[in-house]
Amino acid sequence: MTxxxxxxxxxxxxxxxxxxxxxxxxxxxxxxxGFRFWDVHSPFPIHGMNKAMGLGKSYLGYIxxxxxxxxxSTAVALEFIPSSFLYPLIVHGKPVNVFTVPAFFPVMFELTxxxxxFTAFFGVFVLNRxxxxxxxxxxYRPFRRVTRDAFFLVIESVDPRFSETGTVEFLTEIxxxxxxxxxxxxx
Amino acid sequence: xxxxxxxxxxxxxxxxxMPRPPLVEHTRSMAWLTDLIAGVPERKTPLWWFISIAxxxxxxAFGVFCILYLLFTGVGVWGNDIPVGWAFDITNFVFxxxxxxxxxxxxxxxxxxxxxxxxxxxRSAEAMTLFAVICAAIFPGIHVGRVWMVWFLAPVPNPNWxxxxxxxxxxxxxxxxxxxxxxSVLFWFLGLVPxxxxxxxxxxxxxxxxxxxxxxxxxxxxxxxxxxxxMAYLILAGISTPLVLSVHSTVSFDFATSVLPGWHTxxxxxxxxxxxxxxxxxxxxxxxxxxRSIYKLHDVITWNHIDVMCKIILLTxxxxxxxxxxxxxxxxxGANPFERFAFINRxxxxxxxxxxxxxxxxxxMPQLFWVRAFRRNLxxxxxxxxCVNAGMWFxxxxxxxxxxxxxxxxxxxxxxxxxxVDIWTFIGTIGIFVTLFLLFIRFLPMVAISEVRSVxxxxxxxxxxxxxxxxxxxxxxxxx
Numbered sequence: 001m002t003x004x005x006x007x008x009x010x011x012x013x014x015x016x017x018x019x020x021x022x023x024x025x026x027x028x029x030x031x032x033x034g035f036r037f038w039d040v041h042s043p044f045p046i047h048g049m050n051k052a053m054g055l056g057k058s059y060l061g062y063i064x065x066x067x068x069x070x071x072x073s074t075a076v077a078l079e080f081i082p083s084s085f086l087y088p089l090i091v092h093g094k095p096v097n098v099f100t101v102p103a104f105f106p107v108m109f110e111l112t113x114x115x116x117x118f119t120a121f122f123g124v125f126v127l128n129r130x131x132x133x134x135x136x137x138x139x140y141r142p143f144r145r146v147t148r149d150a151f152f153l154v155i156e157s158v159d160p161r162f163s164e165t166g167t168v169e170f171l172t173e174i175x176x177x178x179x180x181x182x183x184x185x186x187x
Numbered sequence: 188x189x190x191x192x193x194x195x196x197x198x199x200x201x202x203x204x205m206p207r208p209p210l211v212e213h214t215r216s217m218a219w220l221t222d223l224i225a226g227v228p229e230r231k232t233p234l235w236w237f238i239s240i241a242x243x244x245x246x247x248a249f250g251v252f253c254i255l256y257l258l259f260t261g262v263g264v265w266g267n268d269i270p271v272g273w274a275f276d277i278t279n280f281v282f283x284x285x286x287x288x289x290x291x292x293x294x295x296x297x298x299x300x301x302x303x304x305x306x307x308x309x310r311s312a313e314a315m316t317l318f319a320v321i322c323a324a325i326f327p328g329i330h331v332g333r334v335w336m337v338w339f340l341a342p343v344p345n346p347n348w349x350x351x352x353x354x355x356x357x358x359x360x361x362x363x364x365x366x367x368x369x370x371s372v373l374f375w376f377l378g379l380v381p382x383x384x385x386x387x388x389x390x391x392x393x394x395x396x397x398x399x400x401x402x403x404x405x406x407x408x409x410x411x412x413x414x415x416x417x418m419a420y421l422i423l424a425g426i427s428t429p430l431v432l433s434v435h436s437t438v439s440f441d442f443a444t445s446v447l448p449g450w451h452t453x454x455x456x457x458x459x460x461x462x463x464x465x466x467x468x469x470x471x472x473x474x475x476x477x478x479r480s481i482y483k484l485h486d487v488i489t490w491n492h493i494d495v496m497c498k499i500i501l502l503t504x505x506x507x508x509x510x511x512x513x514x515x516x517x518x519x520x521g522a523n524p525f526e527r528f529a530f531i532n533r534x535x536x537x538x539x540x541x542x543x544x545x546x547x548x549x550x551x552m553p554q555l556f557w558v559r560a561f562r563r564n565l566x567x568x569x570x571x572x573x574c575v576n577a578g579m580w581f582x583x584x585x586x587x588x589x590x591x592x593x594x595x596x597x598x599x600x601x602x603x604x605x606x607x608v609d610i611w612t613f614i615g616t617i618g619i620f621v622t623l624f625l626l627f628i629r630f631l632p633m634v635a636i637s638e639v640r641s642v643x644x645x646x647x648x649x650x651x652x653x654x655x656x657x658x659x660x661x662x663x664x665x666x667x
Binding site: 019020021023024025027039040041042043044045047049050052053055057058060061064078079082086087089091094100103106107109110111113114116117118120121123124125127128131132133134135137138144145146147148149154 | 216217218221342344348349350352353354355358359362363366369370373374376377381384385387388389400401404405406407408409410411412413414415416417418419422423426427429430433437440637638640641645646647648649650651
């Protein structure tokens with residue numbers, strides 16, 4: 001840690017945990033303490049962690065529903081405006097009316113799926129604030145093992161309950177190893 | 188009532204009497220798993236890879252040459268003629284698009300049905316889906332004859348302000364296949380992001396750091412990220428499930444909605460979907476059995492995985508066999524002389540060899556998988572998979588060419604003979620497919636590492652290690 005870095009505000013306090021189970025129980029304690037700006041980092045999604053962190057179900061599903069509905073409406077407009085008004089095609093003597101609607105279903109279905117998939121794909125990255133190629137966590141070398149087999153708990157300094165010494169001690173208390181402060185080197 | 192009650196000794200829970208086999212054998216650790224899979228793109232390129240890609244790349248290049256020859260000369264270089272206007276082109280299209288279905292079945296339907304074994308094979312199966320759909324998409328593009336008119340497929344008006352007919356199965360097919368490809372790419376890439384993060388964090392070279400770093404999009408594995416990620420993954424699986432069932436149904440509508448004997452049947456959609464899954468799993472096994480041996484993935488893709496895939500082949504193969512028999516029966520029972528003739532001609536006409544190859548490869552050969560020993564033997568599994576690959580190609584040839592070559596009036600009957608361009612365009616797409624797969628296993632993690640980690644016993648937050656440490660982690664370090 002350089003002298004300049006020591007003076008600035010830390011970005012967060014971080015501690016490593018030995019297993020998914022330890023991280024899970026630590027998360028429950030951090031949740032009960034009332035922290036708000038914190039996260040657990042793991043090499044895979046841990047079952048039940050949302051509950052341990054006090055997070056609800058992801059609301060991405062509602063956004064995807066809107067995307068799917070947009071796709072459905074697009075298909076309805078794309079099919080019926082040309083087929084009913086711009087250039088009505090009468091094939092096999094079948095006009096465009098309520099009785100021939102089933103023949104339009106496949107395209108409606110496909111566009112509903114297509115738009116839902118795009119919304120899901122872009123939605124997950126927008127909600128996760130990704131892509132973001134620089135992050136203070138990447139500067140902390142041990143954090144590179146998070147995509148291998150390591151588990152970390154990070155409490156950010158913007159949290160009102162954060163204190164430079166107290167939070168590090170708290171992380172050690174709940175079973176964290178090598179609890180330390182990390183700094184944003186780009187500040 | 189007293190007799191029906193189960194006596195006490197039989198009340199042992201099912202899980203204790205028949206414990207589930209572990210998904211990853213030899214109690215491997217996460218570190219071992221990561222080193223095994225992520226180590227493949229990191230090691231020096233092996234010699235066999237260069238030799239293989241030189242061969243498949245040359246075949247692919249010759250396939251591209253055949254396509255260019257077709258485009259610059261005209262469709263007359265193919266054997267297609269009246270009455271057989273659809274031959275190798277559409278046979279190959281349906282063959283390749285069907286291959287893709289196994290990947291989506293593994294990634295979507297098996298996720299929804301909580302088949303955890305899918306984690307070991309889903310990445311490579313999804314990659315296979317993409318490459319198969321790329322091969323498939325070549326054929327509708329080039330079979331139109333005047334390839335510069337291919338934009339007529341798009342839902343836009345032509346210069347005379349005539350719009351396409353949205354009620355045509357061919358139009359549905361355009362939407363179905365393009366949606367299928369797009370959704371498969373998105374699903375595959377979303378699954379790759381955490382593993383690209385692994386490659387980024389392990390990368391030693393500058394190029395690796397930059398390329399994997401950009402592709403990983405800054406993934407940090409935080410639970411606030413996983414929360415949305417898992418929801419997106421689940422919903423993509425949910426929408427891919429009807430999608431994959433719809434794609435081959437829509438493909439089958441191209442034929443089923445026509446009036447041609449041999450095509451005009453209501454059994455086509457389920458029969459095509461079962462056939463697609465059947466052929467796709469055979470291709471998954473054809474690609475994975477060698478990859479598993481070369482990269483020593485035996486603890487990740489275990490014989491139990493291969494066993495269940497063989498069972499799926501047995502099931503879907505039997506469905507396909509039922510469909511073949513039922514088509515034949517309905518032709519007899521339906522009392523339509525043209526339909527009856529079409530099916531007698533199918534098995535006893537000039538193309539009898541194609542039909543009997545199809546029946547042998549698709550219906551008889553998979554029956555070997557009733558025997559457990561054959562499901563767990565490298566030679567028999569590969570042999571049956573190869574039979575099914577060939578059989579499914581013959582199936583499409585049988586349905587399209589044999590039905591077309593003798594329809595209603597004997598005066599309009601004819602024969603179809605493929606030219607060298609037909610044959611080499613098909614072989615060329617096999618080259619493209621294998622080349623893309625070789626590139627995939629060289630540069631990307633071929634097993635979904637983060638998903639396999641999540642099915643290890645220690646991934647359960649309520650898992651308590653029993654007894655002393657197994658030492659598997661030390662083995663893993665030594666292996667690395």
